[in-house]
Amino acid sequence: MKRWNLWYLASGIVQVVCVVHILLEWQRYSETLNSAPFSVTILVNAVYFGIPAAIFFLIGLYLEKRKDDSHENGC
Numbered sequence: 001m002k003r004w005n006l007w008y009l010a011s012g013i014v015q016v017v018c019v020v021h022i023l024l025e026w027q028r029y030s031e032t033l034n035s036a037p038f039s040v041t042i043l044v045n046a047v048y049f050g051i052p053a054a055i056f057f058l059i060g061l062y063l064e065k066r067k068d069d070s071h072e073n074g075c
């Protein structure tokens with residue numbers, strides 16, 4: 001497996017973990033115990049997991065572009 005593929009894989013894994021985490025929190029969520037609506041919880045989790053996933057994805061894009069540029073220059 002190529003090195004940049006691992007960054008895409010890591011990004012996908014973080015996104016799947018985010019969805020699983022949201023589903024698990026949904027099962028435990030209680031409107032009477034929590035003052036915030038569940039949509040706020042989803043938003044917080046999206047930011048919490050989305051930023052690392054986006055960083056991993058952008059690193060993968062950067063390495064892929066750099067690899068393509070090095071082949072064009074004959075390196």
